[in-house]
Amino acid sequence: MxxxxxxxxxxxxxxxxxxxxxxxxxxxxxxxxxxxxxxxxxxxxxxxxxxxxxxxxxxxxQSSFDDSTVYAKDTKIAIAKKALPLIKDGSVVLTGGGTTIIEMVKQLPQHLEATFFTISPLVAVELAKFSRIEVILIGGLFSKNSQVTYGGHVINQLNDIKADLCLLGTSALHPVNGLTDTDWEINQLKKTMLNSSRKAAVLCISEKLDTSFRLRVSSLESIQYLITELDANDPRLNPYRSKDLEII
CATH class of the missing domain: 1.10.10.10 (Winged helix-like DNA-binding domain superfamily/Winged helix DNA-binding domain)
Structure with a gap:
């Protein structure tokens, strides 16, 4: 090469x-x-x-303030808009970090009344712009690589939450291998977040479908919603539809 x-x-x-x-x-x-x-x-x-x-x-x-270099920004905005109906007034929502989640937060309606727990300081900054949203940043060690808090203290706090909805980005999604990642600490965080939520939605651009990494976060059975930029009836989503996921 x-x-x-x-x-x-x-x-x-x-x-x-x-x-x-x-x-x-x-x-x-x-x-x-x-x-x-x-x-x-x-x-x-x-x-x-x-x-x-x-x-x-x-x-x-590296920053939520300069989004001019966000990869596939229009695609992520399309995904973000499709996720909005899942968030209701009075909801308790738990979010991870990443550019797709940040784009989703930017699309929230100004009148929304909800409580958001997040492990991402960048997501918390965006959420703070909404006057009716209570923002709870879960503190701990800060990962410079993933831009989220992590460690035992964060895991303990997550275990005390029972959110209505967990919103996660993902590094890779596969119909057999499920959610996977490359970072052990991030894997443990995501597992705990899923266990701390009644329902979970994965926001995933289609380029990440049918890919997997070496560390497993969860099977697809732990997820209720899959949100991509594709039409819900796109045949590329058929392997995921068979897992009883609601495709949005």
């Missing part, structure tokens, strides 16, 4: 998943760790991504 092809592949993965691990890139691209590190360093010097210990982050994942 030529360097440009390799770096284009890295950029696509960065845009799609917001972060990548060096170890995963070595496996996916079938190159040495030194080659991946050189690529990431070169791309970081060109201001294409943020190089961090063990991998790299998307430029769009």
């Amino acid at each position: 030529l360097k440009k092809e390799r770096q284009d592949a890295i950029m696509r993965l960065i845009n799609l998943h917001n972060r990548v691990l060096t170890s995963d890139l070595v496996h996916l691209l079938n190159v040495s760790e030194d080659t991946v590190r050189r690529d990431l360093q070169e791309m970081a010097s060109e201001n294409l991504l943020y190089k961090v210990h063990g991998g790299a982050l998307s430029k769009s994942y």
Whole structure:
């Protein structure tokens, strides 16, 4: 694989998943760790991504205030709008982080009265713009890579919540392997969030469908709603429809 092809592949993965691990890139691209590190360093010097210990982050994942570099922004806005009917006045909602969730928050109606728990400071900042929404940021250690709080203290707080609805983004979704991720701490958070909610919705751009990573978050049976930008009757969603998911 030529360097440009390799770096284009890295950029696509960065845009799609917001972060990548060096170890995963070595496996996916079938190159040495030194080659991946050189690529990431070169791309970081060109201001294409943020190089961090063990991998790299998307430029769009660092702030909710500058959304000009958000990957597939229009697609994420379309998904966000489809999620809104699930959020009712008086609801207790639990959210993760990520650009799709942030876009969803930006679409909320100003008159909505609800309580939102979140592990994402960036999501909390956006929610704070709504006068009738109570915002509870769950505090703990802060992951610079995932931009959310994590750790035992966060898990304990999540265990005390019983939300009406959990809204999650995802790194990968597969009809057999379910929700998967690359980060152990994030996996534990998402598992606890699902267990702390009566219903759960996954917001997922179609490019992430039929993909999986090495760490499993949950089976599809733990999720009630799947929201993509695709038409609900799109045949690409048939493998998920058979899992009794409500496709939105």
